[in-house]
Amino acid sequence: MNNQIMLVTQIQFKIDTQENSGIQHDEIQWLLGTYRMGRHILGREFPVAQQSEQFVVFTLIPAEDAFDTATLNKYIQERLQKLSSVGLSQPIYDILGKDPSESSACVCKESPALILFTTYLTLQSPLKCAACFSPIPLYRIPRFPSEDFHDIISWQSDYQSCDSLQMNCSTGERFAIRQLSSYDSSLSQRGLKICNVIEELTGRAVYYYLYRGTGKSHKLELNRKCPHCEGEWLSKEPWHKVFDFRCDKCGLLSNIAWSFKP
Numbered sequence: 001m002n003n004q005i006m007l008v009t010q011i012q013f014k015i016d017t018q019e020n021s022g023i024q025h026d027e028i029q030w031l032l033g034t035y036r037m038g039r040h041i042l043g044r045e046f047p048v049a050q051q052s053e054q055f056v057v058f059t060l061i062p063a064e065d066a067f068d069t070a071t072l073n074k075y076i077q078e079r080l081q082k083l084s085s086v087g088l089s090q091p092i093y094d095i096l097g098k099d100p101s102e103s104s105a106c107v108c109k110e111s112p113a114l115i116l117f118t119t120y121l122t123l124q125s126p127l128k129c130a131a132c133f134s135p136i137p138l139y140r141i142p143r144f145p146s147e148d149f150h151d152i153i154s155w156q157s158d159y160q161s162c163d164s165l166q167m168n169c170s171t172g173e174r175f176a177i178r179q180l181s182s183y184d185s186s187l188s189q190r191g192l193k194i195c196n197v198i199e200e201l202t203g204r205a206v207y208y209y210l211y212r213g214t215g216k217s218h219k220l221e222l223n224r225k226c227p228h229c230e231g232e233w234l235s236k237e238p239w240h241k242v243f244d245f246r247c248d249k250c251g252l253l254s255n256i257a258w259s260f261k262p
C-alpha cells in the first residue's frame with residue numbers, strides 16, 4: 001500500500017436507461033450515505049453534477065483502497081445492487097489527485113497500538129497508528145457489529161464541535177473544555193467505549209486522549225496523576241510531540257497544559 005494520502009476522487013454513474021432523474025439522484029445519495037458511514041468517503045458534502053448521460057460526484061477518500069470490494073459492508077453492497085433497477089451503471093471511480101492539505105495514511109505493516117484522536121480541523125480518520133501517528137482508514141479494521149461506523153462518526157463530530165467551541169473561546173467554552181478534558185464526561189466515556197470495542201476487534205491497545213488547555217503552574221502540571229488510576233503517567237519525552245502523559249494501564253493520554261508548553 002504505497003502512496004497513501006487523502007485523494008480527491010470522481011465517481012461516475014452512467015445513465016443506462018432514462019428514468020426519473022429525481023429517483024436516480026436519490027439512489028446515488030443513499031449509496032453515498034452508506035459509503036460515508038463505512039468511512040470510504042470523508043466529510044459530509046458531496047457535490048453531484050447531473051449531465052446528459054451521467055451523474056458525476058466529487059468526494060474525498062482516505063486512501064487508494066477505499067473501494068476495494070472486500071472492504072464494503074453489506075449495506076453498501078445492497079445499495080450497489082439497486083443501481084441497475086433505477087437505470088444506473090455501477091460506479092466508475094477516477095482518482096483525480098492528492099489533497100495536499102492532509103497527511104498520508106499509515107503504511108506500517110502492523111500498528112502495535114492505536115490512538116483515538118481528532119481535532120476540529122481534520123476530515124481524516126480519528127484512529128491513529130501509535131507507531132507513526134498517521135491516520136488508519138476505518139474500513140481497514142475489523143468490521144463493527146453494526147457493520148458501519150456510526151458510533152465513531154457521531155463521536156468524532158461531537159468532539160469536533162466541542163473543539164471548535166474551545167477554539168472560539170466564547171459560547172459554550174467551559175462546557176466544551178470539560179467534555180474534552182474530563183475522564184468522566186459524556187464525550188470521553190463515549191470515546192473510551194469506542195476504544196474498548198476496537199481493542200476487542202483488533203486485539204491491540206487503543207489509547208484515548210484527554211485535552212488539557214490550562215493549569216495553575218508548570219510544576220503542578222508535572223505532578224498530575226492519571227485521572228482514572230491516580231498512578232504516575234508522566235513520560236520522559238512527549239509521545240508524538242503531543243502526549244506528555246501516558247497511562248498504559250488505563251489507556252489514557254494527556255499533555256502538559258498548553259498554556260505552559262514552551
Ligand SMILES: [Zn+2]
Nearest residue numbers: 106108129132
Ligand atoms: Zn503507522
Ligand SMILES: [Zn+2]
Nearest residue numbers: 226229247250
Ligand atoms: Zn491510569
